[in-house]
Amino acid sequence: MPSPTPTTDTRPRTVVLHQFPGMGDLVWHVPYIRAIAAQSRGGQVAVISAPSTFARDLLAHEDCISEVIDFERHPRGGRRGRHAGLRGVFRMGRELRPHRFDRIVIFSDHANRALMARVAGIPERLGFGASWLERQLLSHGPFIRPYDGPAVSVSKNAAALAMAHGFCTQPLRPTVRLAPTDVAAQAPLLATLPHPLYTFAIGASEPHKQWGATRFAALANALAQRGCGVVLLGGPAEAALAEAIQRDILPAHRPQILSATGNTMRQSAATLALADANIGNDTGITNLAAALDRPSFVLLGNRPLLDHDPLMRMLLPPTPDLPVRRGARPPVRLEDISVADVLARLEQDEAPGFGPAHPQPSGLPTCVDLGSLELAEQVAVIWWAQHRHRLTGETFTVRPAPVDGLDLSAWFPNTFPRRATQAPDPLAVWHPGPVWLTAANAFACHPVAGAIEQLPEPLRRQADALRASAAGQRRVLVHLADPRTRQAVLNALGRQGVLAVDVLAQHPGPDLPETLLVEMLAADAWVGGCAGRDHLWALLRPQTPQLALWPGATQEQAAWAIVQRGLGLSAPWSRWPLNPGLLKVLTAAETPSQHEQEAVLAQLSTLLV
Secondary structure: OOOOOOOOOOOOOEEEEEOOOOHHHHHHHHHHHHHHHOOOHHHOEEEEEOHHHOHHHHOOOOOOEEEEEEOOOOOOOOOOOOOOHHHHHHHHHHHHHHHOOOEEEEEOOOHHHHHHHHHOOOOEEEOOOOOHHHHHHOOOOOOOOOOOOOEOHHHHHHHHHHHHOOOOOOOOOOOOOOOHHHHHHHHHHHOOOOOOEEEEEOOOOOHHHOOOHHHHHHHHHHHHHOOOEEEEEOOHHHHHHHHHHHHOOOHHHHHHEEEEOOOOHHHHHHHHHHOOEEEEEOOHHHHHHHHOOOOEEEEOOOOOEOOOOOOEEEEOOOOOOOOOOOOOOOOOOHHHOOHHHHHHHHHHOOOOOOOOOOOOOOOOOOEEEOOOOOHHHHHHHHHHHHHHHHHHOOOOEEEOOOOOOOOHHHHOOOOOOOOOOOOOOHHHEEOOOOHHHHHHHHHHHOOOOOOOOOOOHHHHHHHHHHHHHOOOOOEEEEOOOOHHHHHHHHHHHHHOOOEEEEHHHHOOOOOOOHHHHHHHHHOOEEEEOOOHHHHHHHHHOOOOOEEEEEEOOHHHHHHOHHHHHHOOOOOOOOOOOOOOOOEEEEEOOOOOOHHHHHHHHHHHHHHOO
């Protein structure tokens, strides 16, 4: 314990208390600890943390840390910590007294931490002030209201407290510094592995956070097939899991896979720094990888969302049940995240070894899960699958049977070749949801048109005949839900000598009868919204004009904003048809106003040019 020495630095001698037991939790606090140190005596602070955070290893190369003080409340292994319970709080307070700290910053909403600081005789005590009792034990405010939304609260509360007291002006992205000697010492152990090099964080503190040996092995084989190397990172407790993964690695790929479950924490951190990306369970290693500036894909499932770091990329189940507050705990369902889902995400994010510079299929017999998707979502996924086929050569099957009336193997034989019917491998099923975030962002990054790969001959002949019967008169299909706007558009088109077809009158209901498909193939333009048939036109006829009306989706976009950030996506939730030439009219409600209806009519002249 350092003794206070005379100094002209009048800033307070400060200690920071970090209450959480996880390494990832500590990583999130590191930038705020640095910010506090910058306003403390000598530009340094002491840190109180649980031994399970590996604070001594992770903070060893931080010049702003004067010392790490163990706070042992709930050690792993089942034994009772010396600082557990009320008696332990008083013990910890007495142990802190000789340090003679002037200030403590308490990242906690527990009143007993503030009590501990009073017992320690620390005059300035800053903390959340979440309860009346805690506020009485702290020296002064400002206090914060703890976060209670769908994202992880730890980083939100740390940012709020640091900003409230002027240590920073905005939330800070976690970063961790390693000793260059640690990284250099680890490099020879990885020298035989190819790059791009992926680390797998295979450990998990709880069973529901574990993705499993079978899935990790299948993913390792898929990455190795692309020429990547893989390091299995974990502690001694994961040695058996690593062995199970290794047993399922194909013999040809084994030289590309390394098990590293005997590392120290500093060696594991150095391995992350030497790798190109990380994939893993929701564990400290996954958070540490992002803090070392490596893309880190976390198999999160239905857990509180992560939106604090753009390098942390969430992998969610197909239809996430988003928790609306900290107390909401839906089933995690990690088993719903397939290997195909992870590979599709790596491809979408152009992760190391993926993207246009590395076009190749996944090697899995990929089956697209259309599940309970509505028609519009199914069509958006079909566009996305075709786009993936163009980029990588990937081919797909589907489950269950897709859009009624549309045989994908007949219309898109290159993307969906006809195959013998068999039950798909669950690991190879691709779940492209939530569609209006993921597919819409794929289109925003690559705004290319869909295309019919092969037009069924009977439909082609019928469409040619219908087109010929119009004798040169332009044919526009109108598919608008609002009756007043639909009639106004039909009337306006009629005045211009256009044969306007009221689709909802002639083909009511959501089905796709053959006669409607023929009408779509023969028409010259489409006026509609953002429903299933509108998306189908965008897929089948992208080179012909299309005008779409869509009521604003402010609420939906706000609801999905955290997921959007956690998925690392730039574009918001959107239902616009995936047509690069789409003409758009945004309306404030389902029923367009008079002004909005006039905007629609004004667009008709552009549509018919």
